[in-house]
Amino acid sequence: MIGCAIAHGLARRGARVTVIERTGVAAEASGAAAGILAPRVYNADEPVFALALASDPLFGPLLDDLRAATDLDTQYVRSGVLDLAFVETDAKRLQDKQSRLLGHGHDVRWLSARETIEIEPEVSEGVLGAFYDADAHHIHPERFTRALAQAAARRGARFQLGVDAIGLTGEGGRATAVRTSTGNVAAGHVIIATGSWSTFSEDWIKAPVPIYPAKGQILTVAALPSPIRHILNQHSLHGGGGGQAVDGLRGGRGIYLVPRVDGTVVVGATIERVGYDRALTASALAWLLGSIPSLVPSLRDARFDRAWTGLRPATPDELPIVGRAPGWENVTLATGHYRSGIMLAPITAALVTRLILDGERDPLLDALDPARFSHGGGARQSSETAVQ
Numbered sequence: 001m002i003g004c005a006i007a008h009g010l011a012r013r014g015a016r017v018t019v020i021e022r023t024g025v026a027a028e029a030s031g032a033a034a035g036i037l038a039p040r041v042y043n044a045d046e047p048v049f050a051l052a053l054a055s056d057p058l059f060g061p062l063l064d065d066l067r068a069a070t071d072l073d074t075q076y077v078r079s080g081v082l083d084l085a086f087v088e089t090d091a092k093r094l095q096d097k098q099s100r101l102l103g104h105g106h107d108v109r110w111l112s113a114r115e116t117i118e119i120e121p122e123v124s125e126g127v128l129g130a131f132y133d134a135d136a137h138h139i140h141p142e143r144f145t146r147a148l149a150q151a152a153a154r155r156g157a158r159f160q161l162g163v164d165a166i167g168l169t170g171e172g173g174r175a176t177a178v179r180t181s182t183g184n185v186a187a188g189h190v191i192i193a194t195g196s197w198s199t200f201s202e203d204w205i206k207a208p209v210p211i212y213p214a215k216g217q218i219l220t221v222a223a224l225p226s227p228i229r230h231i232l233n234q235h236s237l238h239g240g241g242g243g244q245a246v247d248g249l250r251g252g253r254g255i256y257l258v259p260r261v262d263g264t265v266v267v268g269a270t271i272e273r274v275g276y277d278r279a280l281t282a283s284a285l286a287w288l289l290g291s292i293p294s295l296v297p298s299l300r301d302a303r304f305d306r307a308w309t310g311l312r313p314a315t316p317d318e319l320p321i322v323g324r325a326p327g328w329e330n331v332t333l334a335t336g337h338y339r340s341g342i343m344l345a346p347i348t349a350a351l352v353t354r355l356i357l358d359g360e361r362d363p364l365l366d367a368l369d370p371a372r373f374s375h376g377g378g379a380r381q382s383s384e385t386a387v388q
């Protein structure tokens, strides 16, 4: 996602771009995501909130461009999101958030239990109310990534698929080529966007890139016609999380449901710190499947469709790492997008494109500076991230 979005942004501006990809387009985290684009579901005090808000308005023009340049349907839907409260603490927190956001001009509402059931009739009757953002949207992440790759290719970007990047050549802080499994690729500028594997580029650039994989197990059930229209998020499940490493949109023990246009409903997702292991586990699948009826009882008998895993590129402070690699004048890092890489792809591409082609360093990049991990300070270890 991040590599393809940047390739698209650069190729659109006339740059000559080569994408070096070990496996295939959208083969890793970007093909595994739920595709939720709901910036106002983040809490305003989460560092990623400002970035998500900046990214959100870029989707419209970007999707227009992709529609004109490719024949791929990204299954984009402006569905709205309901962040459901089933316990009083969640209701209070979500009401407070709604009034704070409303005070800052965001068009979000708090719905009573009756109003929630009115717009989403199959939600469990135990619901106390919901934070409602009608502008939230979702997209099919794999199709979106492939559309960006196709649009970049139509503008001249070249893709070397099945090719491993193994290092850089160059000296004095200036890279001249990427070393790959099939030879060197000369480059005036190198962008490292290798997701959960970015930490291996520490050897290339001799600076810390503290990325670790955060495994997500996720599945779909098939239900036609879909009983739900909105993205549903539930932070605290009534009945408890059973000790599983399961995470909702913002962290904590919750699940989300996304009604895709193909008649499947996405049910996600765990967040597990288990290295590069990609196994689907019985306990996580049982937890996800068992949680569905607490949100939407009528989905209890939906047909199981499929399950898969993806490795989110996580950082110690839960913020992406985007900007010049320390000590290099022509190497840029664009990684660490953790749970939000689909949401943040447009703003990341815009920031990197302007940085490289115009030398313009947007203030949004301050918090994302790769150098924050080089001085031994600034990197806050999150206790919530490491669920397992």
Ligand SMILES: Cc1cc2nc3c(=O)[nH]c(=O)nc-3n(C[C@H](O)[C@H](O)[C@H](O)COP(=O)(O)OP(=O)(O)OC[C@H]3O[C@@H](n4cnc5c(N)ncnc54)[C@H](O)[C@@H]3O)c2cc1C
Residues within 6 Å of the ligand: 001, 002, 003, 020, 021, 022, 023, 024, 026, 027, 028, 029, 030, 031, 032, 033, 034, 035, 036, 037, 163, 164, 165, 166, 193, 194, 195, 196, 197, 198, 215, 216, 217, 218, 268, 269, 309, 310, 311, 312, 313, 334, 335, 336, 337, 338, 339, 340, 341, 342, 343, 344
């Ligand atoms: C279960 C799950 C649900 C998610 N839901 C959402 C969501 O609803 N909304 C949202 O915004 N985000 C979501 N995310 C997060 C999102 O998927 C990621 O943040 C995003 O995909 C990261 O994109 P990326 O391009 O950095 O990583 P990746 O998609 O992993 O791409 C990195 C690429 O680099 C390649 N690579 C690595 N090393 C090398 C090398 N040495 N040489 C060549 N190629 C290499 C890999 O093969 C891979 O294709 C979710 C993630 C998961 C796992």
